Amino acid sequence: MAGLSYRTLLVSETNSILTITLNRPERRNAMTPEMQMELIEAMEKAVSSDARVVVFTGAGDAFCSGLDLSVLQEMNDQPAIEYRAGAELVSRLFRTLFELPKPTIAAVHGAAIAGGSGLAMICDFTLATPEAKFGYTETRIGFVPAIVSAYLTLQVGDKRARDLLMTGRLFDANEAHRLGLVNEVVAREKLSASVQALADVLCANSPASLAATKRLLAAQHKDWLDAAIAEAMEANAQARQTADFREGVASFLEKRRPKWTLEE
DSSP, X not given: OTTOOOSSXXXXXXXXXXXXXXXXXXXXXXXXXXXXXXXXXXXXXXXXXXXXXXXXXXXXXXXXXXXXXXXXXXXXXXXXXXXXXXXXXXXXXXXXXXXOSSOEEEEEOSEEETHHHHHHHHSSXXXXXXXXXXXXXXXXXXXXXXXXXHHHHHHHOHHHXXXXXXXXXXXXXXXXXXXXSOSEEOOGGGHHHHHHHHHHHHHTSOHHHHHHHHXXXXXXXXXXXXXXXXXXXXXXXXXXXXXXXXXXXXXXXXXXXXXOOSOO
């Protein structure tokens, strides 16, 4: 497993812990379709590996800053058939993470924004430093935080999900902890040790029992999640075709205030 080569990830395995590091530090580990596909591949291969725990982290100063700007630009020029393909890829990424039979830990030391927040929060355990920042910022660029909304609502309930998704505001690790999205806030210099300590606890438990527990928890939400994600994928695809999305991406790239329409 550790010997596999990826363009956007670093994957290593030590003492039954598989670490997947998002490795685009010059772009604050912003996601591209290539990274999303590599993350899916790395997780699928982790299932058959000897690893007992999977840890996600980011190289450099950020965990993951969301979609790469180049991807946002390309969205405005894509034919309609590509809209659903993009939504399906994001859906597959998050569902693979949610249903991974091995325990997952996100070690967040910097920004985890939009899809980066989704990646961090869908893990079974999320540890974050006080400097970490989170946010579901899609509405700021005329987009819809569609697929991630299903998982967020499961975690924090409808009212709190509406707050985070509709305001698009950033929030820190301490608020994320109060909301139940972060398990523990730890000092930056103690993050690795805290992740290791948690991984040690998980590795001491029965792998079969952990996998069965995760299957049980996933099954309890399956019907609701299936329906929610189907709705979310349609919303995602439709949002990419709106004038507000085109304006939001353009204003973001041009670093100016957007001029919204009144269309719904």
